[in-house]
């Protein structure tokens with residue numbers, strides 16, 4: 172395991188080439204159902220195999236919120252040593268930072284801490300304290316969206332853990348898509364999984380899971396913007412609770 176502060180600088184193919192690969196992959200994987208299953212699309216392992224066949228490990232990155240390590244584990248099985256991007260906003264729970272360290276220790280991945288331009292203190296000095304409570308969209312844009320955009324410039328493909336059941340905004344998530352905003356291929360291997368599928372996989376493979384997940388936090392973001400959720404409630408209702416905001420802007 173290596174902990175790094177900088178993503179790899181891969182030699183990238185052109186946007187047109189990558190877009191064509193994404194469009195072909197989306198068609199192929201949508202029609203590729205696992206053997207013996209009623210599913211209408213490829214399994215997570217088949218999606219990752221498609222990435223391994225079309226991209227090198229150096230060209231791929233896995234985005235991980237450190238709620239659990241199911242996605243990094245799945246990807247590292249076929250792309251050992253892959254970069255795992257952690258958006259280190261400066262506002263994470265101690266349990267989340269602990270999980271990040273555990274993932275780096277337990278899996279064959281390279282953790283990349285993606286940092287905002289400003290520390291929390293520098294942001295407070297320019298915008299005032301607790302920007303997250305006055306303008307969470309601006310805070311997320313500065314501490315998550317822009318740093319991820321910059322980091323992804325070094326890759327051709329990125330993996331996300333987006334699942335369709337998480338929110339109405341995610342219902343139509345494809346397995347593979349062209350990410351116009353960031354200019355690379357975006358892959359969502361566990362789009363069809365439920366929260367229980369995720370926990371079952373993590374348990375079966377003994378991969379790290381954030382302690383908060385089993386203590387009322389099925390969706391984990393920054394500490395000031397994440398509240399526990401009662402059993403049976405919308406899993407993402409603890410994110411920016413009481414505000415109209417439901418997404419940090421990474422997956423729009």
Ligand code: SF4
Pocket residue numbers: 260262302303306307308310311312314315392393394395396419
């Ligand atoms: Fe800021 Fe909250 Fe967004 Fe974190 S989740 S970047 S604290 S607004």
